[in-house]
Structure formats: structure tokens, C-alpha cells
Amino acid sequence: MIDAMAAQQQTELVATMRRHLAGALIAVDFDGTLAPIVADPGDSRLVPGAIEVLSTLSRAGAHVVIITGRDAATVVRLGGLDAVPGLRVAGLYGLETWHDGNLVRPDEPESIRSLRAQLPAVVAEHGMPGVRVEDKGLSLVVHTRRSPDPQGALAALRPPVARLARGLGLEAKDGRNVIELRLAGSDKGGVLRGVMRELDPVAMLYAGDDLGDLPAFAVVAQARAAGRDAWRVGVVSAEVPELADHIDVAVNGPAELVRLLQQVAEGAP
Numbered sequence: 001m002i003d004a005m006a007a008q009q010q011t012e013l014v015a016t017m018r019r020h021l022a023g024a025l026i027a028v029d030f031d032g033t034l035a036p037i038v039a040d041p042g043d044s045r046l047v048p049g050a051i052e053v054l055s056t057l058s059r060a061g062a063h064v065v066i067i068t069g070r071d072a073a074t075v076v077r078l079g080g081l082d083a084v085p086g087l088r089v090a091g092l093y094g095l096e097t098w099h100d101g102n103l104v105r106p107d108e109p110e111s112i113r114s115l116r117a118q119l120p121a122v123v124a125e126h127g128m129p130g131v132r133v134e135d136k137g138l139s140l141v142v143h144t145r146r147s148p149d150p151q152g153a154l155a156a157l158r159p160p161v162a163r164l165a166r167g168l169g170l171e172a173k174d175g176r177n178v179i180e181l182r183l184a185g186s187d188k189g190g191v192l193r194g195v196m197r198e199l200d201p202v203a204m205l206y207a208g209d210d211l212g213d214l215p216a217f218a219v220v221a222q223a224r225a226a227g228r229d230a231w232r233v234g235v236v237s238a239e240v241p242e243l244a245d246h247i248d249v250a251v252n253g254p255a256e257l258v259r260l261l262q263q264v265a266e267g268a269p
């Protein structure tokens with residue numbers, strides 16, 4: 001029964017997005033959504049077919065927007081996304097935007113500089129092997145995926161790291177074997193709301209795989225409740241089981257998301 005309902009949602013998504021493709025909004029997360037999760041974030045790459053389908057959708061008049069916690073320049077470089085015409089990338093939860101080769105980003109605040117100076121010592125103090133810190137410019141991320149016990153390392157590091165962040169007026173957010181430290185008040189829901197206000201899409205979808213996508217899913221749910229053709233597409237995994245409660249359509253991994261987008265793009269010039 002539940003499977004049949006899910007299949008019906010997917011059929012409706014494809015039919016409606018196709019019908020309103022010119023002017024539709026296709027907003028997607030990057031890591032775990034378009035690019036498989038890898039041990040080293042510097043190794044992440046788009047799944048095959050992603051560039052082609054995003055380009056087709058964009059040429060057909062859809063607004064294609066990547067909303068990510070990473071900095072925009074890195075995501076564009078890793079994904080080869082400058083090949084997609086008209087693409088926008090909202091990086092660092094919307095703190096910066098990249099559009100057609102132009103990057104707009106704010107100056108680095110003092111709190112981030114202090115965090116960069118102090119975080120390595122806090123991580124080292126807990127002596128967890130395999131833990132690394134990723135510097136995203138306007139945010140820093142503690143990764144425990146390469147630790148022998150990722151969940152244990154996360155649990156041990158969360159209190160001291162969160163304390164450091166709080167002391168600097170920053171936010172500490174959990175993700176898939178990561179703790180992300182960033183400026184307060186930025187999330188994917190706020191980014192998506194801004195994009196929707198600007199573009200006023202007739203039909204839309206947002207696709208994501210992680211806890212950081214929940215604020216964006218909440219914005220889509222509001223749009224649905226207000227009668228807009230809007231879908232929450234979850235790229236589901238065993239790592240984030242709670243995602244299932246917040247989505248309309250589930251896909252098993254980035255490759256399956258690309259297949260869904262290919263169905264939407266089918267027949268487009």
C-alpha cells in the first residue's frame with residue numbers, strides 16, 4: 001500500500017514537472033544527493049549522467065539550483081558544474097552564490113578565523129584517530145567517517161566542539177558522520193525560500209539526503225500545503241533513517257535520482 005502510494009507520487013512528480021518544465025525549479029543538494037558520499041570530501045564526484053540531465057533541464061527552461069553546505073567554488077570544481085548553462089550554486093547554506101561563473105561571497109568574519117585557530121587543538125585533545133577537519137572557508141567541518149568508530153568519535157567530540165562553537169557565537173550542526181560549525185542563522189530552508197520568492201516556480205522539487213536538508217523539506221511541505229506542485233525527494237540511506245518521515249518520493253542513491261531527473265527531462269529538446 002505504502003509502495004503503491006510512493007509510486008503514484010513519483011508518477012505525479014514526473015508528469016507535473018514535465019508539463020511545467022519551463023519555469024520549474026529543480027533544487028538539489030550536492031553531497032550524497034548528486035555525488036555519492038566518499039571518505040574524503042575532496043574525492044566526491046557527480047554520478048554519471050548528472051551534468052547531461054541538469055544541462056537538458058536547464059536548456060528546457062527549468063531553473064536548476066544546487067544548494068549545499070560546501071563552498072560554491074569547490075562544488076563547481078569537483079562537479080564540473082560550469083558545464084551546466086544557467087546553473088546557480090548557493091554555497092555555505094546561502095552565504096555565497098555562484099551564477100554563470102560569477103561568485104559573490106562575504107568577507108570572512110573574526111569568529112571563523114578564531115575557530116580555525118582553535119578547533120585543531122580541541123580535536124587533537126580527544127585523540128580520536130582518523131578524524132579530520134575540513135576548511136570550507138566560511139565554515140569548518142569535523143569528519144569522523146575515517147575513524148575506526150565514527151559514531152563513538154562523533155559522540156566524544158560533539159560536546160567540546162559544540163562548546164567551542166557556542167563560545168564564538170557559531171552554530172554546531174550534526175550530519176552524516178560530521179559536525180559542521182558555521183555562522184548562525186543560515187540553513188537550506190532559508191535559501192530555498194529566497195529562491196522561490198525570486199523565481200515563483202509553477203512546479204518544483206527539492207532533493208536531499210541528510211539532516212541539513214530537513215529545513216528545505218519543511219519549506220517544500222509548506223508550499224505543498226498552499227497548493228503548489230512541489231515535491232520533497234529524499235535520497236535515502238541507512239545512515240539517515242529519519243529522512244523517510246519528511247519526503248514524498250524516495251530514491252536509493254544519486255544514480256537513481258539522476259534516473260528520476262532523466263524521466264522529467266524526457267522529451268525536452
Ligand SMILES: [Mg+2]
Binds near residue numbers: 033209210
Ligand atoms: Mg547531502
